[in-house]
Amino acid sequence: MASASRSRRVPVKWVRGAIGAGVLFVALEVLTRAELVTAEYLPPASSILREVFSLLTTRAFLRDLWVTIQACLIGLAIATLVAVPLGLVLGLGRTAYKATIVVIEFLRPIPSVALIPLAILIYGRGTDMKVALVVFACLWPILFNTIYGMHSVDPVAADTARVFGLGRIRIGTRVYLRSASPFIFTGFKIATSIAVILAVSAELIAGGSEGIGIVMLEEASVGNQKTVYAVTIVTGLIGLVLLGALGAVERRMFAWAQAERAVA
Amino acid sequence: MSIEPMHEESVDDSGAEASGxxxxxxxxxxxxxxxxxxxxxxxxxxxxxxxxxxxxxxxxxxxxxxxxxxxxxxxxxxxxxxxxxxxxxxxxxxxxLTLVFQDYRRSLYPWLRVDANVEFPLKNSGIGKAERTERVRQALEDVGLSGHASKYPGQLSGGMQQRVSIARALAYRPxxxxxxxxxASVDAQTRASLEDVLxxxxxxxxxxxxxxxxxxxxxxxxxxxxxxxxxxxxxxxxxxxxxxxxxxxxxxxxxxPEFVELRAxxxxxxxxxxxxxxxxxxxx
The missing domain is CATH 3.40.50.300 (P-loop containing nucleotide triphosphate hydrolases)
Incomplete structure (x- = not known):
């Protein structure tokens, strides 16, 4: 019953979204076709959209796209592998938490883009540099969500494991980590958006030879607005696709957490 | 629910012989x-x-x-x-020994299905898969939840959730x-039926x-x-x-009269x- 009503709800959401996008598209199209806005500033929406499709079918562009996405994915993976175990330890141990929180609170407010010059200095202008920046930026949301998740684990859940004779490590992984997993996943989702921002920013600022940021710079330098608009839309699409996929994973894996929230 | 005179316990309860x-x-x-x-x-x-x-x-x-x-x-x-x-x-x-908590909602693991919740403590004690499955089945049957093994705790009523946590304790065989x-946190009707189940x-x-x-x-x-x-x-x-x-x-x-006198x-x-x-x- 629940799944039936859910599957009915999703299309409604999609229909509404499509209507919103459609209205925007038509508005932009009318605006430019009626020459209320000069085509120099804003090419017609239909021509931008056509350009998006043509880019997405061009092998060279897809390679650039992949370079950027790859940096995001590698960076996210490394950030997760570091932040989750660290968050587990910091979330469980009061002493470890107090000892490190000062350092963490100092590092965290550093805007990741401010590290670009340093990253260029250390890693050059290639993928390594982008990955390093993505890792730095993505570490925080995952780390803090993991710690927050650990702190929100119900003591009764942990006591229950204790009265059934589970040891510390098993309680850590089977109760704490599991119970905190929806929080960790939320952190991962936030990190995913940040990863795209950082990878593209790094390309725009550092330059280099590959990546969609580079494509954007090159097209801008020859005054090709239509393509710059189209690439900008593609950067948005990366985030949309990645978050959409993560949302689907979340609905499958963490349905129990949604139900909990509904109960509480 | 009439109580059958004790049926053979030989397969069951290793704890029956030991003292508690x-x-x-x-x-x-x-x-x-x-x-x-x-x-x-x-x-x-x-x-x-x-x-x-x-x-x-x-x-x-x-x-x-x-x-x-x-x-x-x-x-x-x-x-x-x-x-x-x-x-x-x-x-x-x-x-x-084990303990059944008042707050079943917090004591059951919402990410595990009912049968996995009941099996949870057994996974820690080196019991084989077949034996675990059998214990889970029997414990759920004991509390009258056989048909609900593959639901999540969140899909059950409060009384049923507490029965799951009792089943979990029973399967552990303390x-x-x-x-x-x-x-204490279920309605009077459910409470009476849980008392009788127990x-x-x-x-x-x-x-x-x-x-x-x-x-x-x-x-x-x-x-x-x-x-x-x-x-x-x-x-x-x-x-x-x-x-x-x-x-x-x-x-x-x-x-x-005995009950009334004792409760007084x-x-x-x-x-x-x-x-x-x-x-x-x-x-x-």
Missing amino acids: SLAATDLHHVYGRGTSEEHHALGGITFSMNKGEFVAIVGPSGCGKTTLLRCLSGLMAPTSGSVMLEGVPVESVPKD HLLLMDEPF LEVWARRRKTVLFVTHDIDESVYLADRVVVLSNAPSHVMAEIVVDIPRPRDQIETKAT EVARLIRDAGTGAGKPAGDS
């Missing part, structure tokens, strides 16, 4: 010692229970029942005094089952059960013996033997505890 005896001696517990918030919860509790016995602990609210259970289960060390399970001092949580006001399972599996409650009727209805605690710092004010024949019935038993006696003791009349002169 428990002895608490002069348990004291003080929270926040030396601070302004100092609270003397347990003031020298001594009692014991034998194998297979169903003992209920009642007392006025805030008398330290939960503190007592935490000490008995080894979740917490008492400030002083000793707890012996089957003659062995309890220092951490012993293998042969010698001693501690229960901390397990039926009695039926107890009759069949012969666990030693220590049942903490603040409900006087419940204590007399369920137990062989009712231990009455005083206000904090609590001590045992009285132990009342309930020799009402079993199987008991929610309506018939509660209408018998316990109620009087608890009321006196509230006014301090039950306190012995030399209480530490």
Whole structure:
């Protein structure tokens, strides 16, 4: 019953979204076709959209796209592998938490883009540099969500494991980590958006030879607005696709957490 | 639900042979010692229970029942005094004991299906898959939840959730089952049916059960013996033997003069505890 009503709800959401996008598209199209806005500033929406499709079918562009996405994915993976175990330890141990929180609170407010010059200095202008920046930026949301998740684990859940004779490590992984997993996943989702921002920013600022940021710079330098608009839309699409996929994973894996929230 | 005369237990319960005896001696517990918030919860509790016995602990609210259970289960060390399970001092949580919490919603794991929740503690104890599956099946059958094995706790009513946590404790097969006001947060109807489920399972599996409650009727209805605690710092004010024949019935038993008399006696003791009349002169 629940799944039936859910599957009915999703299309409604999609229909509404499509209507919103459609209205925007038509508005932009009318605006430019009626020459209320000069085509120099804003090419017609239909021509931008056509350009998006043509880019997405061009092998060279897809390679650039992949370079950027790859940096995001590698960076996210490394950030997760570091932040989750660290968050587990910091979330469980009061002493470890107090000892490190000062350092963490100092590092965290550093805007990741401010590290670009340093990253260029250390890693050059290639993928390594982008990955390093993505890792730095993505570490925080995952780390803090993991710690927050650990702190929100119900003591009764942990006591229950204790009265059934589970040891510390098993309680850590089977109760704490599991119970905190929806929080960790939320952190991962936030990190995913940040990863795209950082990878593209790094390309725009550092330059280099590959990546969609580079494509954007090159097209801008020859005054090709239509393509710059189209690439900008593609950067948005990366985030949309990645978050959409993560949302689907979340609905499958963490349905129990949604139900909990509904109960509480 | 009629109770069949005990069917063969040979396959079942390895714990049936061992004893689940428990002895608490002069348990004291003080929270926040030396601070302004100092609270003397347990003031020298001594009692014991034998194998297979169903003992209920009642007392006025805030008398330290939960503190007592935490000490008995080894979740917490008492400030002083000793707890012996089957003659062995309890220092951490012993293998042969488990505790059913009042708050089933927080005690069940929402990410596991009902059967996986019941199986959860077994995965830790080196029991083979086939044996685990069988225990889970039997425990769920015992509490009447056979058809709900693949649901998530969040999909069940409160009463059913508490039955899952009882099934989980049963599948673990402890010698001693501690229960901390397990039926306090379900409605009256559900409560009565859970009490009967528990009695039926107890009759069949012969666990030693220590049942903490603040409900006087419940204590007399369920137990062989009712231990009455005083206000904090609590001590045992009285132990009342309930020799009402079993199987008991929610309506018939509660209408018998013995039941009415016993519940009045316990109620009087608890009321006196509230006014301090039950306190012995030399209480530490």
